[in-house]
Amino acid sequence: MSYQLLVILSFVLFVIGMIGVAMRRNIIIVLISLELMLNAVNILFVSASKYMHTLDGQMFVIMVITIAAAETAIALALVVKVFKTVGMVKIDDLKKLKW
C-alpha cells in the first residue's frame, strides 16, 4: 500500500465519521462515529510514522486510544444517566434548552 492511499483512507474515514455525527440521531451511533473519527487519526499517525521513519506517531496512537476510551467511558456513563431521567437516547429528545 502506498502512503498516499493510506492518507486518503484516513481522510475518507474521518469524513464518514463526521457525516455520522452530523446526521445520525441516536447518541450511541454518534459516539461510534466519533470513535471512527479518532481511528482515522490513528491510521494517519501510524502511516505517517512508517513513512517518516520516526516512532513518535505510533506512541501518539497509544495516547489517542486512551483518550478515546476515556471519552467513551464518560459518554456512556452520561448516556446511562440521560436514559434514566429522560428515558430515550435520541438527540432530538434533548431540547429543553434552546436559544
Added chain:
Amino acid sequence: MHFDLNYSAILPQIIIGVTLFISATIDAFSSARKWPVGIITLFGIGAGISSAVYLWGSNIVSFSQMVSLDEFSLLLFITVMIAGFITVLVSLKYVDDMEPDGGHFYLLLLSSLLGMMFLVSATNLIVIVLGLELMSLSIYPLVGFTRDRQISLEGAMKYLILGAIATAFLLYGIALIYSVLGTTNLYTIARILSTAQHMTGNLVMMAGVAFILIGFSFKVALVPFHAWTPDAYQGAPAPITGFMAAAVKAASFGAIIKVVIIVLQSFHVPVAEALWWLSAVTMFTGNIIAVMQKNVKRMLAYSSIAHAGYVVVGLVSGTAFGMSSAVFYLLSYTFTITGSFAIITYLEKNDGTGSELSDFSGLAKEHPILSLIMAVFMLSLAGIPPTAGFMAKLYVFSAAIKSGYIGLAIFGILTSVISLYYYLRIVYAMYFEESEGRTDTPVPAGIAAGVFIALWGVIQLGILPSDIMNFAMQSIQSLIH
C-alpha cells in the same frame, strides 16, 4: 540510557496531582459531608499558587521537550488556580446541599486543573491534546454534576459530543502536520517552517493548521463554533459555570497564544485574517444574542462568547503587546466572572432555578453589599472604569489600533456599548425593581470569601494594572526568546 527528566519543570502539577490523591483518599474513606475534602483541595491549590509564585523567573524545558516551565505557563497556572480556588471556596456549602456524597466534585475540579496546567505548559502538540482532554473530560461530568436535573445532563451531553468533535478535529490537524513534518514539537516545527520556504503553499499543512484552529475555536467557543456554550453554561451548576468561563477559557486561550506565537509567526498563512473575522463575528453575535436572554446564566454564557472575541482582538494584532493584553484580559475576566457566578451560586436554588433575571429584582434591599459588588462585576464585564474589565479592553483595543486594525477596534467598542444594555439590566433589576418575596438565607462564609477575593482582583487590576501588565509582558517575552 539517558533520561531528560527535571521534576521541577512540573512541580506545580505534582502538587496538584498529590492533592488529588490525598483528596480522593479522604473522599473515599469519609462520611456524608464532604467539606473537609474541599478544605484539603483549597490547601492544595494554595500550595500550587505559592509554588508558581516561587518558581517565577525560571525557564526549564524538560521531559524530552514535552513541557516547559516559563513565565507564560506560570502566569496562566496562577490564573487557572485562582479560578479553581474561588470556585472551591464558593462550592463548599453548595456541594453538600446539592448532592449527598458529592466529593468527586473536588476531585474532578483538581484533575481538570491538572489538565489545564499541562495544556498551557506543553511544548508538544500531543501534550496539548492530552492536557486539553484531561481538562475537558473532567469538566463534562462536572456539568452534569447535579444528576437529577434534566437540563444539567442535557448540557453535559451536548458539551461532550461537541467537545469530542473538537478533539477529533484538533487531533486530525496534528496528525496532518505530523505527516508533513514528522514532528509535533512546537519549537522544531517552527524551526523547520522558518527555513523551508516551500512549505508556504503546502495544502496538507494549511489543512492541518485550519483543523487545529477549528478545534481550538470549539473549545473557546468562537462563533460559529459556539453552539454548545449556552446549553452547557446554563445546565451546569453555577460555580462550575464560573469555572468554565474563567479557567477553561483561560487555559485554552493559553494554548492558542502559545501555538500562534511559536509556530504560526513563521508560517505565512492568513491566520490573522481568519482570526479577524472570527473575533468580529464572535463579538457581534455574542453580544446581540445576550441582549435577548432572560436567564442570567445563559446571558453570561453569551457574554462569555463575546469576551472570547475581545481576547482574540489581542491575538489579531500579533505584537508582543497584543498578546500580553490578551493574557491580561484572561486574568481580569477570571476574577470578574468567578465573582459574578459566586453571587449567582448564592441565589441558585436546589432545583436549579433562581438564576432568572426576575430573581435579581430587589436584591439591593436585602443584600446591599452583595448587590453593590455584583454591580461592580457587571460594570467590569461591560468595561466601565475603574474596573479590571475597562483596563483589559483598553489594552486589547489599543494593541489593535497600534497594529493598524482600527476598524476592528471601533467595531469592538461599538459591540461593548451594546453589551452595556444587558449588564445594566441586572443592576437595574437589583436596585429599581420590587422583589417577589425571597426566602432570606444568610450568605455562606465560603461564598463571601470568594466574592471578596474576586472583588479585590477586579479593583486591583482596575486601579493598578501596570504591575500585572508587566508580568504579562514578561510572560510573553519568555515565549519569544
Added chain:
Amino acid sequence: MQNYNLINIAIYAVIIIGFAVITVLLSALVGPKAKSNEKLSPYECGVEPVGNARFSFPVKYYVIALMFLIFDVEVVFMYPWAIIVRALGAFGMYEMGVFIFIVLVGFVYAWKKGAFEWE
C-alpha cells in the same frame, strides 16, 4: 510500490463491490424460499428464543463494562514498556510502579465508592 495507479484500485473496488452485490441479489432472486415460523425466528443456539432481544439491561452491567474499559486500556501502556524494560533497568521499574500506583488509587476509589457492588 509508488506507481500504484488509482484507476487500478478503482477497478478492483468495482469488481469487489459488484461481486458482493451480484451474489446477494442472485441468491435472493433464484434461491428457494421456505418461510416457516421456525425459519423466521432468530437463532439462539437451538433453544427457543425467550422474549425480545431489545430489552434494556440493568445499569449495573454498564458500570462494570465502564470499569473494565478504563482498566483494560491502561494495559496498553505496559506493552511498549515491557519491550524495553531490561534496557530501562531500575528506573523503568520505578516509573511503572508510579503508573500502577496511580491506577491503583483510582481502583480503590471506585471500590470504596461502590462501583463494584452488584446489588
